[in-house]
Amino acid sequence: MSRPARRRVAVVGTGAIVSGSHLPALRAHAERVELVAAVDVDQGRLDAFRALAGEEVAGFTSVDEMLDAVRPDLVLIGTPPSLHRAQTVAALKAGAWVLCEKPLTLSLAEYDEIAAAEEASGAYASVIFQHRYGSGAVHARDLLTSGELGAPRVAHCQTTWHRDAAYYAVPWRGTWASEGGGPTMGHGIHQYDLLLHLLGPWAEIRAMAARLVHDTESEDVSTALVRFENGALATVVNSVLSPDEVSRIRIDCADATVELTHLYGHRNEDWTYTPAPHVASERADAWRTPTADVPSSHAAQLGTLLDAYDNGVRPPGSGADARATLEFAAALYKSAFTGQPVAAGEIVPGDPFYPAMHGDHPHWAPKEHA
Numbered sequence: 001m002s003r004p005a006r007r008r009v010a011v012v013g014t015g016a017i018v019s020g021s022h023l024p025a026l027r028a029h030a031e032r033v034e035l036v037a038a039v040d041v042d043q044g045r046l047d048a049f050r051a052l053a054g055e056e057v058a059g060f061t062s063v064d065e066m067l068d069a070v071r072p073d074l075v076l077i078g079t080p081p082s083l084h085r086a087q088t089v090a091a092l093k094a095g096a097w098v099l100c101e102k103p104l105t106l107s108l109a110e111y112d113e114i115a116a117a118e119e120a121s122g123a124y125a126s127v128i129f130q131h132r133y134g135s136g137a138v139h140a141r142d143l144l145t146s147g148e149l150g151a152p153r154v155a156h157c158q159t160t161w162h163r164d165a166a167y168y169a170v171p172w173r174g175t176w177a178s179e180g181g182g183p184t185m186g187h188g189i190h191q192y193d194l195l196l197h198l199l200g201p202w203a204e205i206r207a208m209a210a211r212l213v214h215d216t217e218s219e220d221v222s223t224a225l226v227r228f229e230n231g232a233l234a235t236v237v238n239s240v241l242s243p244d245e246v247s248r249i250r251i252d253c254a255d256a257t258v259e260l261t262h263l264y265g266h267r268n269e270d271w272t273y274t275p276a277p278h279v280a281s282e283r284a285d286a287w288r289t290p291t292a293d294v295p296s297s298h299a300a301q302l303g304t305l306l307d308a309y310d311n312g313v314r315p316p317g318s319g320a321d322a323r324a325t326l327e328f329a330a331a332l333y334k335s336a337f338t339g340q341p342v343a344a345g346e347i348v349p350g351d352p353f354y355p356a357m358h359g360d361h362p363h364w365a366p367k368e369h370a
Contacts (some may be wrong), residue, residue: 004310009095010037010072012063012087012169013079014049017101022076023053025298032306037070039063049348063087067094075308077101080172081179081186085110088125089185090119098125104322106180108347109355111323114279118319127317128304129193129325133304134201134296136271140258141198143287150276155234157195157249159188160242167240174216181357182207182218184329188238191247193325195236195261198251201229202328204343209336213241218358224332235334239311255279256287268293330357337361 009026011018026035037058040046046059060066067075067090075091076082077100085105091098092114104127105111123270131137143149170243172178179186196202209222224236232251250259257274262268270288275284294300302319308315331342334353338361353359 004032006032006034006154007073007306007309008036008070009033009074009076010039010066010070011035011049011076011077011078012039012043012066012091013077014038014040014045014077017051018076021298022078025302026076028299029302029306032076033302036072038065039066044181063090067096072096073352074099074305081106082172082177085113088114089117092121092125095121095123097123097305097309099128099302100125101128101330102193103127103185103326105326105356106176106185107357108323108326108353111326115323116321124299124308124314124318126314126315127322127325128301129190129197129317129322130297130301131190131266131296131297132159132193132197132317133294133296134266134268135290135292136260136266137181137194137197137293137296139268139290140260140271144198144251144253145200148274149256149258152199152228152230152232152251154227154252154255155195155199155232155250157188157192157234157236159183159191159244159247160237161187161247162237162242163187163214163220163240167248168214168216172216174214176217176356176358179218181329181333182209182211182216182220183238183365184219184221184222184332185238185357187234187240188222189250189325192236192238192328195234195269196328199228199230199232199234199248201324202344203227203229204341205328205331205335206341207332207335209333218314219336220246222336224335231318255283258287265296295346314345315359330354334359335356 022221026033039060049063050057050059075096075098077087084100088098168174203226205224209219214220221239226234248261255276259272262270273287305315330347330353347353
């Protein structure tokens with residue numbers, strides 16, 4: 001079978017996430033992709049990126065101009081979150097597939113606009129949730145979904161990071177209009193996306209959130225209790241107030257505990273399996289180590305998207321799959337604002353939390369700015 005032609009790729013945004021993560025991912029798949037264009041409104045930053053990526057990469061300061069001139073197969077988006085919806089829809093309308101940084105949109109309403117654009121164009125938009133794609137996560141999900149570890153019962157999901165005032169001095173950080181929320185949307189979303197990927201659909205959430213330290217519109221810490229469709233109960237913590245930083249998932253099943261401890265990315269060695277006393281050692285030995293050690297990374301996710309492109313099928317991390325993670329965030333906010341439990345599927349058009357994560361709730365609305 002002949003290898004498909006190299007896909008022509010454009011990047012939108014040339015800041016740290018694109019130069020530090022997307023560009024290495026493209027280079028890791030150089031036999032499958034060709035970077036042909038870059039877009040940035042800052043000419044100096046664009047020039048610096050082209051010097052890094054190669055002067056043969058065409059530079060543009062307008063997404064629409066780039067799409068008209070280049071007609072790329074795939075667009076990688078690494079701009080501030082408030083720009084994601086419009087840039088993704090524009091790329092889809094031009095017939096390009098999209099791989100966009102999280103969050104793909106600031107609300108469920110915006111997400112459904114992208115779904116409509118997908119349907120009209122036949123192209124697909126995926127969101128970066130790279131922790132799903134490391135070999136350790138693939139292995140753990142296989143064990144959990146096959147029932148090899150027994151029924152899931154109790155889980156903990158922890159994103160306890162630290163961000164200082166200088167971090168939030170960047171103008172687009174810490175506002176509802178630009179980020180859609182605080183660490184629930186911008187930090188912990190990676191970890192609870194992986195939790196949902198491992199445990200499956202959630203059924204109900206009860207949450208609290210607060211602004212304890214930072215002078216932001218959105219929260220700087222949130223906590224949640226979650227019931228999954230399979231009956232498992234979980235806790236979720238999202239914080240930017242934690243001096244001792246860690247990212248952690250632990251799932252206690254009938255036959256084993258599986259635990260992941262890392263910070264910004266994982267390898268096989270970051271996963272541990274503890275068998276229950278009744279489990280034979282030879283059975284437990286088969287759980288521990290996948291054949292390959294693939295770090296969680298943009299490169300790993302890009303490879304799965306390219307596979308989907310080559311086969312003409314919807315890529316992972318898109319459609320209803322990715323929407324479920326955004327719905328989890330919206331439900332967490334709704335529960336935190338209202339003090340009430342929120343059921344999966346509850347937030348629909350007409351619900352104030354459908355067009356905005358803060359839901360225009362009077363007790364914690366965005367600050368008024370002159």
